[in-house]
Amino acid sequence: MQMSTVNEQDLIAKIKSLPPEKIAVVDDFVEFLHHRDEKSLLSMAAAKMSEKSFQAVWDNQEDAEYDNL
Numbered sequence: 001m002q003m004s005t006v007n008e009q010d011l012i013a014k015i016k017s018l019p020p021e022k023i024a025v026v027d028d029f030v031e032f033l034h035h036r037d038e039k040s041l042l043s044m045a046a047a048k049m050s051e052k053s054f055q056a057v058w059d060n061q062e063d064a065e066y067d068n069l
Contacts, residue, residue: 015026057063
């Protein structure tokens with residue numbers, strides 16, 4: 001998601017007006033957002049890699065009725 005230049009400049013101005021301890025909180029939050037996205041990507045990659053291993057469990061006649069839920 002890309003912000004417009006005006007919104008980005010407003011955000012930077014707001015951050016610059018904060019006291020140092022609040023800037024540290026903003027920095028921590030931005031780091032959290034980056035790590036959350038990385039963790040989500042890793043989880044999706046792990047799930048994708050495990051699909052082949054679980055294929056026999058997922059695709060069987062006994063459980064076929066759950067495919068329609």
